[in-house]
Amino acid sequence: MGADPDGVALPSACDLCGQPGVFLDRMCNRHLCADHFVGDVEERVQVTIQKYAMVQPGNRLAVALSGGKDSTVLLHLLRRHLPEADLVAVTVDEGIDGYREATLRSADANTRRLGIEHSTLSFLELYGKTLDELVRDQPNRACSICGILRRKALNTIARRVGASKMATGHNLDDEAQSVLMNWLRGDRERVLRRPEENGWPGLIPRVKPLMEIPEKEVALYGILKGLFAELPECPYRHTALRGEVRGILTSLELGHPGTMRRVVEGQAGLSRKLQPLPMAARPLRACELCGDPTSGRLCQACRLLHGEEGSKPGVSPDS
Amino acid sequence: MKIYHQDGTSRAFEGGPASVSQVLLSLGVNPVEVIVSRGGKVIPDDTVLGPDDEIRIIRVSHGG
Numbered sequence: 001m002g003a004d005p006d007g008v009a010l011p012s013a014c015d016l017c018g019q020p021g022v023f024l025d026r027m028c029n030r031h032l033c034a035d036h037f038v039g040d041v042e043e044r045v046q047v048t049i050q051k052y053a054m055v056q057p058g059n060r061l062a063v064a065l066s067g068g069k070d071s072t073v074l075l076h077l078l079r080r081h082l083p084e085a086d087l088v089a090v091t092v093d094e095g096i097d098g099y100r101e102a103t104l105r106s107a108d109a110n111t112r113r114l115g116i117e118h119s120t121l122s123f124l125e126l127y128g129k130t131l132d133e134l135v136r137d138q139p140n141r142a143c144s145i146c147g148i149l150r151r152k153a154l155n156t157i158a159r160r161v162g163a164s165k166m167a168t169g170h171n172l173d174d175e176a177q178s179v180l181m182n183w184l185r186g187d188r189e190r191v192l193r194r195p196e197e198n199g200w201p202g203l204i205p206r207v208k209p210l211m212e213i214p215e216k217e218v219a220l221y222g223i224l225k226g227l228f229a230e231l232p233e234c235p236y237r238h239t240a241l242r243g244e245v246r247g248i249l250t251s252l253e254l255g256h257p258g259t260m261r262r263v264v265e266g267q268a269g270l271s272r273k274l275q276p277l278p279m280a281a282r283p284l285r286a287c288e289l290c291g292d293p294t295s296g297r298l299c300q301a302c303r304l305l306h307g308e309e310g311s312k313p314g315v316s317p318d319s
Numbered sequence: 320m321k322i323y324h325q326d327g328t329s330r331a332f333e334g335g336p337a338s339v340s341q342v343l344l345s346l347g348v349n350p351v352e353v354i355v356s357r358g359g360k361v362i363p364d365d366t367v368l369g370p371d372d373e374i375r376i377i378r379v380s381h382g383g
Contacts, residue, residue, distance in 0.1 A: 009336070009367040024363035031363055069379075173380075219379035220354055223361060230325065233378075246380065250351040 023220060026257035034224050041221045045077050045209050054207035055082060055165065062163035062204065064154050065089040065111070065118070067103030068231060069222045070169030072110050074210055076227060078167060079114050088161045092153040093122040094146055095130025099232050106229050121157040123149060127305065135236075143240035145304060152292065152301040158204040170208045173215035176260035177245045179267040184245070189295060191267075192274055200284055200293040214253075214260065321373045322346070339374070340364045353378050 012021045014033035021031035032040060048054070055061055063078060065071045078087060089111045093100055104120070111118035124130050127149060134149075135142040158166045182190040210218055222228035237243055252259040286292070287299035289306060298306070320332040320342070332342060339362060340350045350364045354377045357366070368374065 009369060011362045011366040020360075021363045022361040024365050026364075034361075216351060216354065216379050219377070220361065223354065223377070228377075237380075247349075250349050253351045254349055 022224065023217070027261075037217075038221060038224055041213060041217055042077065042080065044212060046081050048212050049081060049207075049209050052207065054167070054209060055085060059164045060086045060088065060162055062088050062090045062158040062161060062166040063116075064158075064166055064168045065091050065107045066169070067091065067105070067107030067110070068169075069219050069228055070171055070174075070210060070215070072106065072169075072227050072229075073218050073222045073225075074167060074169040075110060075114065075116065076225065077209065079116065087116050088163060089116050089118040090154065090157045090161060090163070090166070091118065091120040092150050092157065093120055093124075094150060095123050095132055096234065096236070097130075097132055099234050102229075102231050106231065110227075117161075119157060119161050121153055121160070123153065126153050126156060139236065142236035143242060146236070148300045148304055152290075152299070155202075155204055155292070159202065163204055166204045166206050168206055168208055169210055169218075171210045171213050171215045171218050172260050172264065173246065173249065175208070175211050176249050176263045177242055179263050180245050180249065181241060184241070192271055202291060203293050211264075212261075320368055320370055323373065323375045325376065325378055336367050336369055338364065339366050339368060342368055342374075343376070348376065352380060 010020060012024070012031045013019065014021050014036055015030050016036045017033060019033035019035070022034050023032045023037045024030070025032065061078070061082075063071070063075050065075055075087075075089060078085065089107065091104065091107050093104060107120075108118065122130075123134070127134070131142065131146050131149070135145055138145075154166065154168075178190075181187075213221075219228060249260055249263070284293040284295055287294045287302055288297055289302040290299060292299045292301070294300070298308075320334075321329055322332055322342070323329045332346070334345075337345075339355050343350045343353065343355070343364075355362055355364070355366075356375045356377065357368070357372055362374075
């Protein structure tokens with residue numbers, strides 16, 4: 001590591017070309033410059049798309065676009081890797097005051113820039129209330145409520161635009177967090193679910209092209225490609241179990257590089273091994289209220305909106 | 320050394336030459352959760368910072 005004429009220590013050089021590095025891969029102690037880092041991420045995403053056969057000819061692919069960094073990077077990478085694909089961006093406006101306005105503007109700007117069709121659905125339109133209104137008396141549950149209702153809203157809007165598949169911007173950190181959260185909650189059904197388990201009439205199959213890219217690398221790619229906007233933090237971010245799990249996992253990742261990858265790969269291998277067991281094969285059925293797939297009588301969203309029996313107000317828009 | 324945060328605040332960091340990771344950890348920031356730039360250019364976590372350096376810390380996670 002040298003110094004410039006002013007005595008400022010230069011960053012370590014790229015191991016591939018000698019240019020100033022922008023990234024240190026802790027797993028293999030490798031430095032990459034901006035060009036090689038960008039190329040590396042693009043290649044890994046392309047490999048993931050091909051490895052899991054995420055997109056087939058004739059697919060109309062909805063891209064879940066929140067306007068944040070992950071989904072913005074995803075949209076640009078999909079346009080780059082699949083120039084002929086039929087892409088349509090879909091956005092859910094949960095109704096989070098002071099946070100969502102900026103990300104919605106970002107989503108709109110990026111779809112215009114890429115010339116991609118864009119459709120938006122709000123909680124207010126679908127459920128009759130904004131997230132802020134739904135969680136006013138229970139802010140500590142905001143993330144779990146939002147997650148359930150957003151999943152349903154995304155599926156609804158993807159169906160409306162005629163999508164045959166939907167891509168989401170989940171990165172490696174998100175995936176590792178979900179694995180750990182499922183274990184911490186004792187959610188046996190999700191622990192046993194195969195990662196590729198996806199098909200049900202009315203449920204748009206999902207793919208996650210960024211699932212093998214760590215969050216930091218997604219953000220760095222966004223910065224280097226000029227896609228990273230200074231966006232506000234979600235006001236509910238700190239209320240979530242996910243926030244605590246994120247802290248635990250990033251601490252482990254710092255001391256033991258590769259932890260998150262091993263968590264995700266270990267879980268995927270485990271659930272595949274367990275599939276032949278009868279307890280792992282829990283059939284899905286149609287929710288009695290909305291028809292969406294569920295393992296019980298009512299889907300999670302309907303239980304949330306209409307109570308466990310489907311008749312009580314719960315946090316329903318009718319309450 | 321001067322450190323700028325995304326929220327517009329800044330603080331001084333006293334001490335001898337230290338790597339980006341060492342500086343972040345001394346501030347209670349996990350290097351896995353942030354990206355650091357100096358003079359508008361992103362630098363790797365093992366870059367050694369001097370007393371006259373000014374760096375900016377960019378948090379990578381915003382969502383819920």
